[in-house]
């Protein structure tokens with residue numbers, strides 16, 4: 001798709017690095033830097049304090065982009081800060097008016113990160129005076145750039161360049177530009193379970209013990225004639241052990257990277273009776289059309305119901321289930337920062353400061369959520385049973401940090417350069433210990449089909 005990718009953001013936001021990464025992936029695109037237009041104007045006339053104030057610069061920037069697009073490139077990559085709203089509107093409006101498709105990307109970063117990056121810039125060794133004044137000029141514009149992030153027009157792709165790597169930023173931009181787009185699954189929210197998170201999730205999240213599988217198998221009388229569907233399967237924590245108890249399982253998840261990791265884990269474990277499906281909770285009727293009414297022994301939802309429409313899911317599952325089968329809603333332990341221990345409280349305090357937000361969601365593990373799930377199952381006509389499996393596990397510093405990262409979503413992961421500092425903070429939190437004990441409470445809420453539900457089936 002012909003498109004102009006305009007990369008906006010303050011000095012030090014990473015515009016040039018992103019432009020380079022995009023160019024590496026789109027070698028036929030032209031990288032057009034409107035700064036050169038300013039420098040060209042300054043050759044012919046007395047330089048002012050900012051070439052963006054020159055109406056000729058703004059006119060020429062639009063005209064040059066249109067000419068480049070017409071004669072030289074399908075895709076233009078334009079790394080250029082446009083912090084003043086009026087200038088941005090004039091230039092992007094001019095391009096749109098000429099019929100160009102513009103993807104406006106704004107790279108956001110904390111003021112401290114921008115300042116650090118500007119200070120670290122290597123200038124012209126021969127001219128330290130000029131470097132210093134360029135640096136001061138850029139530093140004086142940091143606050144305006146941070147404030148501008150909140151004023152960007154609808155349709156702007158706002159990305160945190162202090163949390164995403166250049167490769168991840170490029171993924172997001174290309175997806176939004178329609179180049180190798182990430183699948184937009186109807187009904188799925190973007191929770192950030194992709195990229196590096198898939199590996200972190202696979203590596204650091206607890207699986208489910210045989211006792212959990214015994215409980216589910218017992219409640220629904222599962223045998224190796226049964227089919228199972230695991231909705232929100234992630235990297236296969238519940239899908240894979242379930243596959244050993246039944247004939248076959250369908251693992252459903254909206255995130256391609258999670259499914260790919262799950263598929264690899266199945267291959268490594270020699271599990272051959274799982275089908276992986278890119279989809280969401282509301283796709284159960286499609287699975288019903290495929291497998292038929294009364295065909296499934298259990299629909300499992302492991303640590304994922306809090307992102308789903310429970311009522312619709314429970315209603316859609318009913319016709320799919322065989323007599324005596326049902327739904328198992330499984331939660332896999334309280335989040336690491338919500339335990340009733342000193343280290344967990346300190347961890348929460350650190351995370352809230354670092355992420356600059358309150359984090360209190362129990363992700364479905366809290367009593368209130370469990371009560372709601374139970375009531376929703378009963379209201380949908382299921383007979384509700386519950387079971388629990390409790391155990392303690394020792395976590396190393398690496399496991400604790402990895403567990404936290406796995407829950408952040410790709411947009412909030414710290415860049416690799418900041419990770420040693422994060423690990424050091426967590427090390428101080430647990431010191432003088434090297435290990436902490438996590439108490440894991442696995443709760444299983446099972447909704448079993450009642451026989452009067454079955455008689456109403458068409």
Ligand SMILES: C[S@@+](CC[C@H](N)C(=O)[O-])C[C@H]1O[C@@H](n2cnc3c(N)ncnc32)[C@H](O)[C@@H]1O
Nearest residue numbers: 193232233234237255258280281302303304307
């Ligand atoms: C925390 S992981 C749980 C993975 C695994 N089931 C477990 O027990 O560890 C939640 C998963 O739910 C998926 N998910 C989020 N919204 C969903 C939806 N509406 N339908 C199906 N899956 C969804 C996410 O992509 C993610 O892989």
